[in-house]
Amino acid sequence: MIYVHRLIARAAAAVLAVALPGVAIAADAAAGMQKAQVCIACHGPEGVSATPAIPSLAGQPAQFIATQLLMFREGKRKDPQMSPFAANLTNTDLNNIAAYFTAQKLTLPAVTADAAAAQTGANLARQLNCVQCHGPALLGQQHIPRLAGQQREYLRTQLRGFKASTRFDMDGQMTSAAQPLSDADIESLAAYLANLR
Numbered sequence: 001m002i003y004v005h006r007l008i009a010r011a012a013a014a015v016l017a018v019a020l021p022g023v024a025i026a027a028d029a030a031a032g033m034q035k036a037q038v039c040i041a042c043h044g045p046e047g048v049s050a051t052p053a054i055p056s057l058a059g060q061p062a063q064f065i066a067t068q069l070l071m072f073r074e075g076k077r078k079d080p081q082m083s084p085f086a087a088n089l090t091n092t093d094l095n096n097i098a099a100y101f102t103a104q105k106l107t108l109p110a111v112t113a114d115a116a117a118a119q120t121g122a123n124l125a126r127q128l129n130c131v132q133c134h135g136p137a138l139l140g141q142q143h144i145p146r147l148a149g150q151q152r153e154y155l156r157t158q159l160r161g162f163k164a165s166t167r168f169d170m171d172g173q174m175t176s177a178a179q180p181l182s183d184a185d186i187e188s189l190a191a192y193l194a195n196l197r
């Protein structure tokens with residue numbers, strides 16, 4: 001298992017090296033936008049999803065997007081809808097697409113959800129220190145995703161998946177972080193995060 005993780009880390013590093021500024025091939029957001037036209041059918045215009053089960057990509061850290069696409073392409077992370085769209089992307093495509101979506105703004109409608117659940121979720125997120133990895137405003141950083149404003153149903157499914165060890169996790173950190181969560185905790189966290197503006 002450790003060996004597999006090391007291999008994945010090495011593959012990710014190879015791709016991500018390309019995304020670093022100053023390295024020969026700079027990410028090209030305009031080329032990424034062309035490649036991203038097939039993605040918006042599911043992920044929404046400019047990567048702002050209107051579908052509960054499908055994540056928004058707008059404003060996600062570029063490194064997170066590129067890493068996840070790599071994991072889908074290599075068959076580590078699997079989803080019947082998503083996997084075919086990653087299968088034929090080159091390393092350059094991954095980085096260009098990431099550069100495009102990271103630059104889009106996650107514009108969201110006004111908060112509608114239930115305030116009590118969101119307040120419980122806010123307290124839990126504080127106690128469990130989700131900001132330690134996901135960043136002070138839960139906007140993500142490097143290979144760690146933005147959670148603020150993400151689709152509620154998607155957040156719920158992923159948290160359940162980490163807890164059950166069915167969602168792929170590159171370094172196991174998130175799987176550990178999800179272990180203490182009850183179903184009720186997951187509901188409140190998803191309500192809080194989805195409504196975070």
Ligand code: HEC
Pocket residue numbers: 035036038039040041042043053054055056057064065068069078079081082085086097145
């Ligand atoms: C047919 C619908 C569909 C299309 C088209 C599609 N995706 Fe996805 N995508 C999904 C679904 C569903 C998921 C969530 C999978 C899961 O639950 O693990 C996903 C997940 C992702 C993720 C992980 C996001 C996260 O927050 O973990 C990225 C990145 C992504 N897609 C990028 C793309 C890109 C880039 C394209 C176009 C090249 C694309 N997708 C096309 C349905 C689609």
Ligand code: HEC
Pocket residue numbers: 055124125128129130131132133134143144145146147150155158159168169170171173174177189
């Ligand atoms: C020790 C670091 C760490 C902590 C603490 C942590 N996370 Fe994570 N989280 C990660 C990493 C790394 C990933 C990406 C995992 C991967 O796909 O390889 C992630 C992914 C996620 C995702 C998937 C989002 C998506 O777009 O696919 C959700 C949801 C999430 N975390 C919620 C939380 C919540 C809620 C907390 C607090 C209870 C939390 N995390 C605490 C590191 C952490």
